[in-house]
Amino acid sequence: MSIDISKLSKHFQNKTVVDHLTFRVKKGEILGLLGPNGAGKSTTMKMLTGYIQPSEGKIYICGYDLNKESLKAKKNIGYLPEHNPLYLDMYVHEYLQFMGSIHGLGKRACIQRARLVVEQCDIGDVQNKKLGVLSKGYRQRVGLAQALMHDPTVLVLDEPTTGLDPNQLHHIRQLIKELGREKAIIFSTHIMQEVEAVCDQVIIMHHGKLCLTATLSELDQQCSDQLIISFREPIPVDALSSIEGINKLEILDAHKCKLYVSNSKDIYEHIFCFTKQQGLTLQRLEHKRESLEEIFTQITKVDSTSIT
Numbered sequence: 211m212s213i214d215i216s217k218l219s220k221h222f223q224n225k226t227v228v229d230h231l232t233f234r235v236k237k238g239e240i241l242g243l244l245g246p247n248g249a250g251k252s253t254t255m256k257m258l259t260g261y262i263q264p265s266e267g268k269i270y271i272c273g274y275d276l277n278k279e280s281l282k283a284k285k286n287i288g289y290l291p292e293h294n295p296l297y298l299d300m301y302v303h304e305y306l307q308f309m310g311s312i313h314g315l316g317k318r319a320c321i322q323r324a325r326l327v328v329e330q331c332d333i334g335d336v337q338n339k340k341l342g343v344l345s346k347g348y349r350q351r352v353g354l355a356q357a358l359m360h361d362p363t364v365l366v367l368d369e370p371t372t373g374l375d376p377n378q379l380h381h382i383r384q385l386i387k388e389l390g391r392e393k394a395i396i397f398s399t400h401i402m403q404e405v406e407a408v409c410d411q412v413i414i415m416h417h418g419k420l421c422l423t424a425t426l427s428e429l430d431q432q433c434s435d436q437l438i439i440s441f442r443e444p445i446p447v448d449a450l451s452s453i454e455g456i457n458k459l460e461i462l463d464a465h466k467c468k469l470y471v472s473n474s475k476d477i478y479e480h481i482f483c484f485t486k487q488q489g490l491t492l493q494r495l496e497h498k499r500e501s502l503e504e505i506f507t508q509i510t511k512v513d514s515t516s517i518t
């Protein structure tokens with residue numbers, strides 16, 4: 211397992227900001243760490259990369275205990291922090307080689323690796339420019355390139371797409387997806403669509419706790435189909451709820467309700483028969499699929515203690 215975290219906690223003074231987090235990521239997987247502002251994502255990432263010490267819990271990177279075998283563990287980690295700290299006076303190629311040397315690469319290896327990551331991150335056009343003149347999108351790419359200099363197995367990316375325009379966003383997501391084939395990647399975001407676009411699995415954090423962990427396909431199965439239905443007559447709640455395939459009925463007003471259904475394929479036929487049998491007039495029938503974003507909103511609006 212490339213990233214193996216168990217019962218990880220962080221307390222600042224008396225406040226617990228990360229609370230008994232446990233998860234694993236293996237090579238070839240991308241894990242999305244999702245949560246609203248202040249959920250504890252950055253703190254988790256800082257602990258994962260050895261920038262801050264956990265209060266409790268264990269972190270293993272490629273089998274090495276980050277606390278006891280810190281150098282070996284850190285050799286396997288590439289980190290792009292939330293506020294990508296670049297030396298704005300340096301040239302791109304110079305900065306990459308400098309970061310390589312920090313990771314212990316010799317001069318030759320630095321030059322070779324810099325050439326490779328420039329190609330991988332598609333920053334050849336700007337490699338002879340100073341970091342200070344680059345657009346935000348290019349700066350993020352350079353940030354990724356520096357994280358790749360020592361060819362780590364694990365990549366930790368803290369909100370790598372914040373502030374990018376749609377075009378830059380698309381490119382950086384593609385790049386992360388490509389890198390994800392050969393690395394174990396964890397990246398944080400508060401954008402659900404980003405998780406859908408890039409990740410294999412997702413963790414939702416709220417108030418430092420893990421509220422949900424699922425693969426994307428498991429999450430997709432959790433998204434229920436919904437029908438908004440309205441009749442000219444008042445809703446016959448009991449009779450309507452008893453139709454096969456309706457899991458839940460939510461009244462919106464006297465004539466309108468939302469139905470949560472398990473199989474929307476057959477449900478239309480059942481509803482049309484029901485309407486005819488009851489002598490009702492159907493005014494509206496609209497299909498809606500609950501999005502992952504709605505799941506995220508539901509989870510993070512409820513106090514996490516009631517979910518975990």
Ligand SMILES: Nc1ncnc2c1ncn2[C@@H]1O[C@H](COP(=O)(O)OP(=O)(O)OP(=O)(O)O)[C@@H](O)[C@H]1O
Binds near residue numbers: 249251253254
């Ligand atoms: N050094 C610190 N001392 C005290 N409190 C801290 C410290 N660092 C973070 N916190 C608190 O921990 C909580 C979690 O912060 P963190 O930055 O990990 O959240 P986040 O999920 O990354 O949020 P965002 O999406 O806004 O970046 C916040 O309430 C923050 O104020």
